[in-house]
Amino acid sequence: MKARVVHIASNTFREAVRDRVLYNLIAFAVLLSGAAILVGQISIDIEKLVVINLGLTAVSLFGIVIAIFIGIGLVSKEIEKRTLYTVLSRPVRRWEFIVGKFFGLAGTLVVNTFFMAIGVFAALFYVSHKFVRADALILVALYFIVLEFLIICSLALLFSSFSSPLLSAVFAFSLFVIGSFAEDLRGFAGMTHGFTRWLVTGAAYLVPNFSAFNVIGSIAHEQPVAAQLIWHNTLYALFYATMALSGAVLIFEHRNLK
Amino acid sequence: MNAIEILGLEKSYLIGFWVKRPKRALHPLHLTVEDGEIFGFLGPNGAGKTTTLKLLMGLVFPTAGSARILGREWTDPEVKAQIGFLPEQPYFYDHLTAHELLNYYAQLSGVPGKERSRRVEAMLQRVGLPDVKGVQLRKFSKGMLQRVGIAQAILHDPKVVFFDEPMSGLDPMGRREVRDLMEQLKHEGKTVFFSTHILSDAEALCDRVAIIHKGELRGIGAVEDLTSSVQGKVEVIWKGTQVPASLKALGAECHVTGDTVRAIINENQQDAAIDALRRERLRLIAIIPVRTSLEAYFVEKLQHAETTAGRTA
Numbered sequence: 001m002k003a004r005v006v007h008i009a010s011n012t013f014r015e016a017v018r019d020r021v022l023y024n025l026i027a028f029a030v031l032l033s034g035a036a037i038l039v040g041q042i043s044i045d046i047e048k049l050v051v052i053n054l055g056l057t058a059v060s061l062f063g064i065v066i067a068i069f070i071g072i073g074l075v076s077k078e079i080e081k082r083t084l085y086t087v088l089s090r091p092v093r094r095w096e097f098i099v100g101k102f103f104g105l106a107g108t109l110v111v112n113t114f115f116m117a118i119g120v121f122a123a124l125f126y127v128s129h130k131f132v133r134a135d136a137l138i139l140v141a142l143y144f145i146v147l148e149f150l151i152i153c154s155l156a157l158l159f160s161s162f163s164s165p166l167l168s169a170v171f172a173f174s175l176f177v178i179g180s181f182a183e184d185l186r187g188f189a190g191m192t193h194g195f196t197r198w199l200v201t202g203a204a205y206l207v208p209n210f211s212a213f214n215v216i217g218s219i220a221h222e223q224p225v226a227a228q229l230i231w232h233n234t235l236y237a238l239f240y241a242t243m244a245l246s247g248a249v250l251i252f253e254h255r256n257l258k
Numbered sequence: 259m260n261a262i263e264i265l266g267l268e269k270s271y272l273i274g275f276w277v278k279r280p281k282r283a284l285h286p287l288h289l290t291v292e293d294g295e296i297f298g299f300l301g302p303n304g305a306g307k308t309t310t311l312k313l314l315m316g317l318v319f320p321t322a323g324s325a326r327i328l329g330r331e332w333t334d335p336e337v338k339a340q341i342g343f344l345p346e347q348p349y350f351y352d353h354l355t356a357h358e359l360l361n362y363y364a365q366l367s368g369v370p371g372k373e374r375s376r377r378v379e380a381m382l383q384r385v386g387l388p389d390v391k392g393v394q395l396r397k398f399s400k401g402m403l404q405r406v407g408i409a410q411a412i413l414h415d416p417k418v419v420f421f422d423e424p425m426s427g428l429d430p431m432g433r434r435e436v437r438d439l440m441e442q443l444k445h446e447g448k449t450v451f452f453s454t455h456i457l458s459d460a461e462a463l464c465d466r467v468a469i470i471h472k473g474e475l476r477g478i479g480a481v482e483d484l485t486s487s488v489q490g491k492v493e494v495i496w497k498g499t500q501v502p503a504s505l506k507a508l509g510a511e512c513h514v515t516g517d518t519v520r521a522i523i524n525e526n527q528q529d530a531a532i533d534a535l536r537r538e539r540l541r542l543i544a545i546i547p548v549r550t551s552l553e554a555y556f557v558e559k560l561q562h563a564e565t566t567a568g569r570t571a
Contacts, residue, residue, distance in 0.1 A: 007365040011351070018353035081349045086410055089315040089343035089420075090366045091335040256271075256318040 004092055005100040012104020013111075016070055021108060024062050025115050031058060036123040047127040052138060052220040055120035060145045060216075062116065063109050064176060067149050070108070071156025072168035074101045075248075079257055088257070095249045102157055102245055109149045117142050134222040140230065144213040147237035151208045152176060154244035161248040161255070175207055182209035208240055259329070261418050261449035262291040266323035267313050269473075283309045285474045286323060291451055291466075296444050298460035298467035298481075299453040300556060306473040307453035308346055311422050315343050327418060339368055342416035346423045346453075348407035352396035356382060356406050359395060360413055367414035381409040386435060400427040408436065412443065419443060421452035425459055437463055461485070461552040469559050476559040484555045491548040494521045494531050497541040504534040522548060 016022075032055055039050045075098070078084040087097060117138075124135065155175055159168035178185070185204040192200050213233055215225055266286040272278040284306045291297040301307050312318045314325055316333055325332040328340055350359050360378040369377055382388055385405040395403065404427045411419055424440075425433045440450050440463055454460055460467050461481060468478040477484070494510075496519055501512045508530060510521035523531055528545060535542050 004366055007362060011354075011362050014358075015351060015353055082345055082347075083349060083351055085312075085315070085317055085345040086343065086348065086350070086363065086407075087366065088317060089338065089341070090363065090414075091338040091368065092366050093335065254319070257312070258271075258318065 004096050005103065008087075008092070008097055008100025009103035009107060012074070012101050013107045016105070016108040021066060021070065022112060022115075024066060025112065025119075028058060028062055028116055029119055032119050032123045033126075036126045039127065048124065049220045051123050051127050052120070053216060055116075055123055056138065056141050056145065056216045056219070059113060059116045059120065059142065060148065063113060063145060063149050064152055066112065067105065067109055067152040068156050068169055068172045068176070071105055071153050072160050072165045072172060074105060074157055075160040075252065076163070076165050076168065084257060094253050098157060098161070098245065098249050098252055102153055102241075105153045105157075106150055109153065110146060113142060113146055113149070137219045137222065137225065140225045141215050141219045143230075144215055144233055147233055148210055148213045150237050150241045151179075151210075151244070154241040154248070155208070158244045158248040158251075161252045176210065179208040179210040180214070181211065182207055183211040209236070212236070259293045260290045260326075261293045261295075261328060262289070262297075262314075262451060263326040264289040264310070264314070264323075265325060267310065267320050267325055268322040269309055269313060269318065270321045283473055284313070287470075287475055289468055289475065289478065291449060293449055294444065294447055295465040296440060296450045296463050297452070298464035299451065299470065300455065300457065300460055300467050301453075301470040302455055302560070305470045307470060308422055309473070310470070311343070311345075311420055311453060314420065339414070340417045342411035342414065342419040344407045344411040344419075344421045344424055347400075347426060348403060350395050350403065350406065350410075353394060355392055355394055356387060356390045356398075356409075359406065360410060363410045364413055369414050377413060381413050384412075384439070385409045386432075401429060401432050404428055404432070408439065416448070418449045418451065421450065423454055424452055425454065425456055433459070457551075457553045457556055467552070469556055471560050471563050474563070476563050477555070481552060485549050485552055490525050491522055492525050492528055493544075493546045493548055494523060494528070494535075495519070495543040495546070496535055497543060500538070500540070502534045502538045502540070504537070505531055508534075518543070 032051075035054050036051055039047045039054075043050055075084075078087075084097075088094065120138065120142075121131075121135075124138075125131065152172065156168060156172045159171045163171065182204060185200065185207070189197060189200040189204050212229070215229075219225070264287050266288055267284065268282075268286045269284040270280040270282045273281045287310060299307050299310065309318070313320050314327070314332055316338075327337045330337045351362075354362065357378055360381060361374055364374045364377060382390065385408050387402060387405050387409070390398075390402070395406065398406065404424070408421070408424065411421065421440075424436050428436060437459065440452070443450050464481050466478070466480050467484070469476045497517060498519055499514055499517060501510075501514075501519060501521070505521060505523075506512070508523055508527045510523045510527075510531070512519055512521045521531070525547075532542065532545075
């Protein structure tokens with residue numbers, strides 16, 4: 001059972017790599033090295049701040065685009081191309097397929113993030129010529145970005161399990177944008193009354209709270225991150241991804257593959 | 259022992275955008291396939307052959323009914339380890355090579371790691387693709403993909419093999435090879451269930467066939483039984499190009515091909531025909547009873563179904 005999930009995950013990873021997904025690293029490297037050289041010349045004393053902000057934001061955006069655009073096709077493309085037929089006619093349970101796909105995509109994003117992280121640290125070293133203890137905080141921001149990816153992957157898979165790739169992309173991207181303003185939505189809910197309040201509060205807590213994961217600004221200013229936030233975000237991401245993945249499994253378990 | 263028992267499997271789909279109404283893709287189907295036989299599932303396009311196979315593979319869920327494969331519920335994952343499936347016009351992960359794809363499927367089927375590589379090599383050899391190492395599947399022709407499809411279906415040494423239109427996309431040599439392979443599988447004691455609309459393939463290969471049309475089973479039986487009904491006519495074949503006048507007088511339908519003449523006459527005129535050939539000193543080659551071909555049986559069943567449907571309407 002565990003082995004089959006691992007095999008499906010590694011095949012998904014291999015598919016992503018051969019589909020030249022990791023080529024985005026070249027674009028990332030060009031962007032970051034260009035930015036590092038440019039800010040090195042035009043900024044005074046804030047080179048590091050700019051590089052951390054730009055680098056981590058690029059890691060996040062590149063990853064989210066990959067998560068959405070690969071994630072939305074993970075199930076629907078397999079149904080459309082009928083590659084799923086020869087997989088599910090074997091002793092593979094449908095949930096194993098979904099979970100394997102999730103780990104495959106998550107693995108791709110972790111590897112991608114790892115290489116991008118090297119790029120961020122290289123650019124940082126280029127502009128500041130040394131590392132200080134506070135730079136380790138970048139790892140926390142990267143960890144939060146990876147947690148964000150897990151949520152996005154699971155949501156993309158959820159939508160992919162019942163919808164077309166185009167609609168799945170729209171749903172996943174909309175949720176990402178709304179989720180990035182989840183704190184504002186919660187604040188807005190507090191200002192409303194009656195039924196509207198219930199409705200907005202429900203929506204505010206249902207969408208993934210991506211704003212809690214965004215610590216790029218504070219880390220760029222070398223402000224520490226509370227251990228409690230790390231725990232909270234970890235548990236929240238695992239809970240949210242598990243729920244979305246369970247939804248995907250539930251839908252997929254009952255789906256006719258026409 | 260029955261390898262496959264289909265117990266009233268039935269499938270309806272809901273169609274329509276606003277108002278959903280059921281459309282029956284498969285009427286309750288009852289069918290048994292014995293252990294070790296080659297069973298042909300025949301029908302025109304859209305008859306319900308692929309739906310039946312998808313139901314058996316657990317790719318779509320039945321509206322009613324069930325099935326047993328090798329004596330166990332068809333949904334049992336243990337059963338799936340003992341069956342192989344070739345879908346119609348198979349498509350695979352085109353970024354993989356044939357070796358990688360088969361290795362992946364072997365992993366999913368639980369083939370032990372030590373055996374995998376040897377099994378993959380042997381399978382590619384068996385389906386006539388020994389020299390494709392390093393070539394990604396996106397560069398394969400349709401016929402080569404069909405061969406890979408057959409290899410993945412039998413890779414894990416299944417007891418029952420389901421093929422959906424296995425000859426499609428293959429050239430005459432390829433079709434011959436697949437026919438030989440299916441016969442080999444039978445000799446190895448495996449049960450082969452295959453769907454086709456190419457009747458000559460079914461007639462050459464199958465022990466038994468079933469005919470399905472518009473989702474309903476129209477006939478089932480051993481190929482020999484279905485084609486054994488003699489029509490009271492014989493085919494007389496002799497060497498030469500001339501047709502004796504006395505034979506023409508018997509009302510024979512004659513066809514000259516090269517230096518051979520074939521005439522179809524009533525069975526009771528057989529002696530008169532032999533006498534006529536003897537008188538003309540023509541060399542008799544054979545006298546063969548005219549039997550119903552599988553094609554004739556198939557067409558008759560389909561026409562009967564159409565007539566019945568017309569009357570009901």
